[in-house]
Amino acid sequence: MGAGGVDPRPREAAGDVVTRRPDRYPRETTVYECDTVRAEGLIVPPGGGRTIKTAAQEVTFKVTGAHSAVASTFEVTVPPGFDVGAHAHSRSEELFYLIEGELDVMAFEPKVRTRDDWREWESPSGRRHVRATAGTMILVPPGCPHAFANPTGSPARMLLQAAPPPDHERYFEELLELLNSGGEIDQSAVERLRIRYDIEQLTPLRHIRPQAVPAPAVPASAASQEAAR
Structure with missing residues (x-):
């Protein structure tokens, strides 16, 4: 200390890197x-x-990489007939929480990764896909095959967290642009897109739109009466 108890050494500015001497720490520490x-x-x-x-x-982007360094969070509405296809991520972890509706879901390594329908898969321990209802949560660690599909006649709504951000944000933007192009789903384009975003496609992504329910036929007598009015 100097005169008047003032330390004559200059104080480090905030943000400076300070190297401490071994006499103050067990070893030199930054x-x-x-x-x-x-x-x-x-x-x-x-x-x-x-x-x-x-x-x-x-897909609604609720929390993005601009807000969180840990995960992106989405609210996803899954229409009737949509099947995301079985897939796996080498480094991403995902968490699904079903808010509304029902979905067929799976998250396990099957005995055989057949390329057609993941709902036929079975794990070595005997696990098969299940029908998830509101309140169901699914955790998918890296490397685990997983899938969901809506076999019902009503939309389902779920919360999805994907880590790390922002990979899934960019993937959703490009995927939905691809799906919005109209016509049949281009499976080769989907597979190329998924490869770029750490997604190994195991079974095809499908959307079988429900058939429109025809209007009930109007009896001829009723039609004649309506025309006469």
């Missing part, structure tokens, strides 16, 4: 000194977020 950051949370109201919609899927 310490980063910085100002305290006041973090702010994110509140997304009902209906909030950016939505991308096609006939095959509707």
Whole structure:
């Protein structure tokens, strides 16, 4: 200390890298000194977020890589007849929570990865796909084959978290653009897209649109009466 108890050594500016001597730490240690950051949370109201919609899927971006360094969060509406196809990620982890409706789901390594219908798969321990209802949660670790499909006549709605961000955000943007092009799904284009985003396609992505219910026939007598009015 100098005169008056003042330390004559210059203080390090916030953010400076300071190398401590061994006499102060067990070994030389680099310490980063910085100002305290006041973090702010994110509140997304009902209906909030950016939505991308096609006939095959509707995705709302709730939390993105701009808000979280851990995971992207989406609300996904799965229409009747949509089958995402079995697939796996080498490095991504996903969490699904079914909010509304019903889905066929699976998350296991099958005895044989057949290329047609994952609903025929069975794990070595005897597990098969299940019908998930509202409140069901599915955790998918890296490398685990998984799939979901909507075999019902009503849309299903789920929350999806995908880590790390922002890979799934970019994937959804490109996938929905592809699905919005009209006509039959281009399976080779889907597979090329998924390869770019750490998705190994195991069975095809499908969307079998429900047939429109024809209007009931009007009896001839009723039709004549209506025409006479």
